[in-house]
Amino acid sequence: MRCFTITITIFINLMFFAICSYMYLLWSQYWTYQNKNDFATSTYDQQIYLYNRGYLPEETNNKSNIAKLRSKHALRENIIYVNNSRPRIPGIPKDILELDTNKYVCFKNETHLLCREKNKKFRNKLLTELENTFFEQSHVLRYGGRNNTYNVHYVGPKENFRNKPANQVLCELMNTKLETLKRSDIDASEPIKSSMPKRAFFENKHFNSCVVVASSGALKDSNLGRFIDSHDIVLRFNHAPTKGFETDVGKKTSVRVLNSQVVTRPQYQFLKSTLYKNVTLVIWDPSNYSASLEEWMRNPEYNFFPNFIQYRKQEERPRIYMVNPLTIWDLWDFLQRNFPEKLRKNPPSSGFLGLRLLLPHCDFVDIVEYIPSVRVTSRCHYYDPDTNKACTFGVWHPLAAEKLLTYHINEAADMDVFQKGFIRVKGFKHLKC
Structure with missing residues (x-):
């Protein structure tokens, strides 16, 4: 019983x-x-x-222009969105870092000791948030090989940048390629060959100080305009404006890095807007991971070639370049090589591309509000009110990984990084590898 x-x-x-x-x-x-x-x-x-x-979401995929814009990397109809880059993974705390608060800002009437303590607390929270976001995104059950739009098959080593000196990581970054295409790189059969520049971006040019200006919402009310304009070269992204925002972002623009959709889509008015006049332009468009240059030119992500050619024709002294898409993946390989965990199989962000473009040509490169400061906000851009936490911590590019590694190679003091809002990376010219 x-x-x-x-x-x-x-x-x-x-x-x-x-x-x-x-x-x-x-x-x-x-x-x-x-x-x-x-x-x-x-x-x-x-x-x-x-x-x-x-x-756009409100458009249908049976329009004739869709096939022209995208055919090579078409996804299935059910698009997976990862809202706010916060997938549910047990054991990882949420809301480590408060956004849109001034509780970590150092005020003039506070003691130096209190200020340093607040700054340290913010730093630890931010880095924890970036680490958590990165580990969530690399979780095999959520992302393991399913969304591989660009057919990425990485077979190299997976090391840990945290175990390397900053100088070693920088030397590895220097040994990667991120190049712009010249006329000599293009096959004679390609119609665009005659419109290509004879020289590469900033070929044989060197500058003292350069700055990369992220379009982050944290730039609002930053009063960094004068600091930004003090640099020899100022690099901005896409259609980020300066007019009306000079106090926070400055008014000087030397270079604009544009993704190919900005060049092709009518709402950005690429051939008419003054944003793209009298400035050096660098356009990037991703290829398939293993594609040849010829394959990409026959079927780019966005067909920006007609507007590229027209811009060269209409401008008196055009300074416009396109990034060799094969070298974009060389930069992605560098990132994956420095992380033992899986990275998103999407190209690096424009911010990371901009940094790598300038490092060979500058004594140092400052990056403003790329690593979030105490002004961190849910606001996506300083020039519009839209809010989404994913803008800061990443949802498509391997952004959290980029920021963790970039902070590792930063030379600026933590007070400059988190209170003022910039990091500083040594130019390749001064490296001892």
Whole structure:
């Protein structure tokens, strides 16, 4: 009788455990389904949608222009959005870092000791947030090989940048390629050959101070305009304006790095807007990971070539370049080589591309509000009110990984990084490798 009672008890417990496990699986599947169908409406998410699909969410994919914009890397119809870059993974705390607060800002009436303590606390919270975001995004069950739009198959080593001196990581970065295409790189059969520049970007040129200006919402009310304009070279991105924002972002623009959708889509008025006049332009468009240059030119992500040619014709002294897309993946390989975890199989961000473009030509490069300061905000850009935490911590590019590594090679003091809002990276000319 006693054995029978024990058996029944064990059986009931096992049944209860099985039912609970089954309910957990159902619940997990439900929330996974919710994730896949949770469409964000923010400008930033629409830009990600744009980048992956070639059309806005309200457009349909049976329009004739869609095939022209995107055919090579077309995804399935059910687009997976990762809202706010916060997938549910047990054991990882959420909301480590408060946004849109001045609790970590150092005020003039505070003691130096209190200021340093506040700054240290913010630094630790920010780095923890970046680490958590990165580990979430690299979680194999969520991202392992499913969304491989560019057919990335990395087979190299996976080391840990945290175990290397900053100088060693910088030397590795110097040994990567990020090049612009010259006329001599293009096959004679390509119609665009005659429109290509004879020289590469900043060929045989060197400058003392350079600055990369992120378009971050944290630049609002930063009063960094004068600091930015004090640099010899000022690099900005896409259609980020200066007019009306001079106090915070300055008024000088030397270089604009543009992704190819800005050059092709009518709303950006690439051939008419004064934003793209009397300035050096560098356009980038990603290729398939293993594609040849010829394959990419026959089928780019966005066909910006007609506007590239027209710009060269209409401007009196055009300074316009395009990045060799094969070298973009060389930069991605560098990132993956320095992380033991999996990276998102998407190209590096424009910010990281901009940094790598300038490092060979500058004694040092400052990057403003790339690593978030105490002004960190849910606001995506300083020039529009749209909010989305993913703008800061990443949702499509391997942004969290980029920022962790860039902070590792930074030379600026933590007070400059987190209170003022810039990091400083030594130019390649001064490296001893």
